[in-house]
Amino acid sequence: VSVMKVTGDERNGKVEDTGVTELLPADMVLRSIGYRSVMTDETVPFDNARGVVPSDKGGRIMKDGEPLPRAYCSGWVKNGPVGVILAAHVDGKTVGGTMATDAPIANQD
Numbered sequence: 337v338s339v340m341k342v343t344g345d346e347r348n349g350k351v352e353d354t355g356v357t358e359l360l361p362a363d364m365v366l367r368s369i370g371y372r373s374v375m376t377d378e379t380v381p382f383d384n385a386r387g388v389v390p391s392d393k394g395g396r397i398m399k400d401g402e403p404l405p406r407a408y409c410s411g412w413v414k415n416g417p418v419g420v421i422l423a424a425h426v427d428g429k430t431v432g433g434t435m436a437t438d439a440p441i442a443n444q445d
Contacts, residue, residue, distance in 0.1 A: 337358055337360055338353050338354075338356070338357055339353075339354045339356040339357065339358060340352065340353055340354065341354050342418070348386075349416070349418055351418070366378060371412055371417045371425035372387040372417060373387045373388060373389070373412055373413040373416075374387070380397065380407070381399045381404075386416060387416060387417070388399065388412075388413060388415065388416050389409045389413050389414060389416060391408075391409050391414050393430075394430065394431065394433075394434035394437075395408045395409055395410050395414055395427070395430065395431030395434050395435075396408060396438070397409055408430045408431050408434065408435055409431070410424070410427045410430070410431040411427055411428060411436065412424065413429075414418075415427065415429065421431065
């Protein structure tokens with residue numbers, strides 16, 4: 337396998353090959369080919385250059401620097417194609433916590 341490293345910050349991170357390889361014994365190998373989100377709804381802000389929905393760390397979808405009411409995202413559409421399925425699962429739980437925290441505020445509208 338190739339040893340990779342992540343550079344940049346969590347919003348603008350990139351994966352780079354270190355040039356180092358390791359031989360690992362395995363009975364099965366799964367290949368990840370990557371993923372890039374695409375816009376599916378023109379009413380939802382989307383950063384075409386990065387392939388993500390603009391959001392804060394809590395998953396609130398942002399437009400012009402302000403969160404849209406009752407609009408959230410998680411996983412690769414929030415962070416870009418980084419991490420593994422478990423990371424997306426943890427991110428979903430984080431966004432769920434944000435939604436629960438925001439619920440009393442949303443119900444005032």
